[in-house]
Amino acid sequence: MCKKHFLVFLTFIVFLLQNIGAQTFADKSFYLIDSLDLKTLTEKDKVLIDTLLQEYHESKEDTSKLNCLNVLISECDNEIWVQYNNLLITKSKQLINKESKNIYKKHLASGYNNYGFYYYNNDNITKAISNFEKAIQLSVEIDDLAVIPTALNNLGYIFKQQGDVLKALEYYHRSLKINRELNEQEEVALSLNNIGSIYYYQKEYEKAINYYRDALMIEKEHGSKKGVARLYSNIGSIYKEQNKNTLAIDYFNQSIKIYTEIGYSKGIATSLSKKASIELSELNGENDVKTLNQILTKHKQAYEIFNELDDNEGRAYSMCNISLTLEALKDFTGAKKYAEKSFRIAKEIGYPESIKSAANILKNIAVIKKDFEEAYLMQELFYQMQDSISSESVKEVTIQKQYQYEYQKKFIKDSLATAEAEKIKDLKYNQEIKQQQTYVLVGFIGLLLMGIVALVIYRGYRLKKKSNYQLEEKNKLIEEKNKEITDSITYAKRIQEAILPANSLLNKHLIDGFVLYKPKDIVAGDFYWMHPLENDTVLIAVADCTGHGVPGAMVSVVCHHALNRSVREYNLTEPGLILDKTREFVIDTFAQNNEFNVRDGMDIAICAINYKNQTVQFSGANNPLYILSTNNNTISSLPISCKIEEGYNTVLYEIKGDKQPIGSYTNELSPFKTHTISIHKNDMIYLFTDGYADQFGGEKGKKLKYKTFKKLLMLNCTQKMDDQKNLLNKFFNEWKGDMEQVDDVCVLGIKI
Known part of the structure; x- marks a missing residue:
């Protein structure tokens, strides 16, 4: 080759390499890392990186620079985040070597946690565990909880996949405890989901579904669509194992719908495979080649x-x-x-x-x-x-006992160490006293003062002893009176229970139903009432009288008697007319003595249920009626004021009562309206007082409210009626916690 041609060729190669480099890699002085090809980034990631690195370069504080890197790493979808994580760890270590600040160590712990996630996704489990443990150790050292629960959750998942069930459960519970302390509701939901998955693999499906449902409620209120979809998929898996295939497919479809909306392909693949597996099981060994090939296609789509x-x-x-x-x-x-x-x-x-x-x-x-x-x-x-x-579950009790033993051993050791420290402290103090006693005059005055104080204390002791004796006698008298009052109220409770419908009557006419009755005190202002009619019809009511305790109970007897008179003496069967006549009796009863202006009464919801014709006649004084339908049936003849809510594969119809009580509260009294509604088999009817929704509790001590009450009814409507009662009672007690019950509670449910 001639020299001229060689020089032209060489110039061309240099030009080509320069242009390739300029087109492929971004400026390291701004982007901080080698070999960043901007073409590989999505527009979202490009804007994110440019914005945060601009802030990084403009910032003068090292802490702000580390914050920018941390946000970039957590928000970036492209795997380029790993290189920025390397940079975060390197800079954090450099700053720690110069000045050992906790904020630098916090960023370093975050970097280790990110590495753990990276290595786990690349199937390097040993390095994943090592980095998660480094993140936890460093966070404990600086007393910072932010990274710890996430690392614990990740470790728990790894141990679960490795078959170390007990260790996984321990890590999940530790994560749950810290997240609750930090009030990180989305992370609490994730921990509950993970604990539920442990019980799922142990085939303890009832425990698993309880954890999943608790997590689902939190995700819907505080979490993400991705979390809701994950829990729909997990609940569907439980129904699949319980051979409730219709429910399972419904939950998988909801999961796939949400995953598709947010574009989460892994979730789509998982739920699609689960759904296809049910379709395969439903063939029951039939050689339906066309259907089998359709199922095979779905599994191959998931594999891709x-x-x-x-x-x-x-x-x-x-x-x-x-x-x-x-x-x-x-x-x-x-x-x-x-x-x-x-x-x-x-x-x-x-x-x-x-x-x-x-x-x-x-x-x-x-x-x-x-x-x-x-x-x-x-x-x-x-x-x-x-x-x-x-x-591992077989070993669980033994290991728990070992944990208990280790804890007690540590507690005793700590107690002995504390006692020894107190003993040394006392010895030093006594030595100082002995040195001071060398001053004779000071010692004499001290003794004199001590004698005077002793006399005063002795005299006070005698007086206190006398006072205590007198107080003890008064307390005995108070206790006797209190016992008499309590015995009287307890007897009153027996009387009140006697006017409530007998269990035999309830069992006869409420074939599939429940009554949740929780008085605030020994006796209550709430009561429930029943009266059978002809033609397969029964009158049912739930009432809330003014007040609670003894006053409420006295009002309830008056109102109960008025209801019985309206039906038995006047043969009234229409709920609105019954309430008109009951109001008349209650007002007359309280108006007999003109010296007292008694304005007591009750709020009530009353229904006439005809099982044969499948109709409900309803009238209410301030209290509504809820009807839940799970069969996609359209309920006809609904009043204009009816409020309809949908969710959890059910529809809730709220038929409101008249805005007036049973009693004297205004000079103008309007007749109570009767609403007639057609219902269907398996529809559910709920009558209730305001005590359940008005209860204070939860983490922030707030009211439970009707929104949560409705959600509970809709969420649990597929359960048996007895199970619904137990779930309502459990949630109420957990919500109330250590707080006082604010009012009587009465909830009555009937399945048609």
Whole structure:
């Protein structure tokens, strides 16, 4: 080659390399890291990085610079965040070496936690655990709780996947405790979800679903759509295991809908696979090739998503499902191929649950192919993985006792150390006193003063003894009077209970229903009432009389008697007319003595339920009627004022009563309206007083309110009526906590 041509060629190469470099990599002096190709960033990530790095360069404070890096790392979707995390850790360590401030250590702990997350996603579990533990150790050292619960949650998940169930449960509960202290509601929901997953894998489905539901309520109020979708998917998994396939598919569909809205592909893949697995189980061994191929397509779609995300756990899970579908299609060669791939990945990442599933499929295929040696080996491996997941629960009581012993041992040790310190302190004090006693005059005056004080104390002791004796006598008298009053009120309770409907009457006419009755005091102002009519009709009412305790109970007797007279003496059956006549009796009763202006009465909701015609006649004095329908039935003949709310696969109809009580509160009394509503089989009717919704409690000591009460009814409407009662009672007690019950509570539910 001639020299001229060589120089032209060399110039071209240099020009080309310069242009490639200029087009590919961003300016390191601004972007701080090597080899950043801006073309690989989404517009969102580009704006985020530019904005935060501009603030980084303009800031003069090191703390502000570290804050900018931390926000960039947490918000950036592109994996370039790992390089910025390297920078965060490097700068934090440099600043700590210059000046050991806690704020620098806090950022370093955050960097370790981010590394743990990165290594976990790349299946380097050992490094993931190491970095999470470093984050916790450093946070404990500086007494900062912010990073600790997240790291504990991540460690718990790793230990659960490794089959160390007890350790996972311990980490989840530690995370839950700290998040509650920090009032991080979204993180509390995540911890509850994770604890629920432990019970799910232990097949304790009732415990699991309780944790999932608690988490779901928090996510809906404080959390994210992603969290709500995750819990819908998990609750669906429980219904799948309980063979409640219709409910399970419904929850999976809700999950897929939300995941699709927010564009979370991993969640879509997981819920899609679960839904397809139910469709496979419902075939019951039928060789429906068309349906099986549709199911296979769904599992392969899920696999493609997990493959794009480079998610080995998802790959193993989806390949297991593909293998099961191919087995149903009698394609045993294909089934074995996918099962072996799933088995290989599961062993690499060390997840017993995935190994167990793959081993079970391989065992079934080996039996079909009459390879009994292989079948035996896979069956043994299946049992081994099963034991690694569930056997820890057998050890749980022993380990808890060990924890208790270690705690008590530490407590005793600490107590002895404290006592020893107090003893040394007393000795030093006595030595100082002895030195001071060398001054004779001071000592003499001290003795004299002590004598005077002793006389005063003795005289005070005698007087106090006398006073205590007199006080004791008065207390005895008060206790006797108090016992007499309490005995009287307790007897009054027996009288009040006698006027309530007998259990035999309730069981006869409320075939599927419940009554939650919780008086605030021994006797109550709330009561419930029933009167059977002809033609398969029954009158039912729930009333709230003025006040509670003894005054409320006295008013309740008057109002109860007035209701009975209206029906038995005047043969009234229409709820509105019954309330008109009851009001007349109550006003007359309290108006007999003109010296006292008694304005007491009651709020009430009353229904006439015709089981045969499936109609409800309702009238109310200040109190409403709730009707819940779960069958997508349209309820007809609703009043204009009816309020309708939808959610949790149910519809709640609120029919309001008239805004006037039973009693004398104005000179103009309007007749009570009667509303007639057509209902359907399995619809639910609820009558109640205001005591449940008015209860104060919760973390902030606020009112429970009707919004939460409605949500509880809608959320639990698929449960049996007795279970609904227990769930309402449990939630009320947990909400109230250590606070005083503010009013009587009465809730009556009926399923048609």
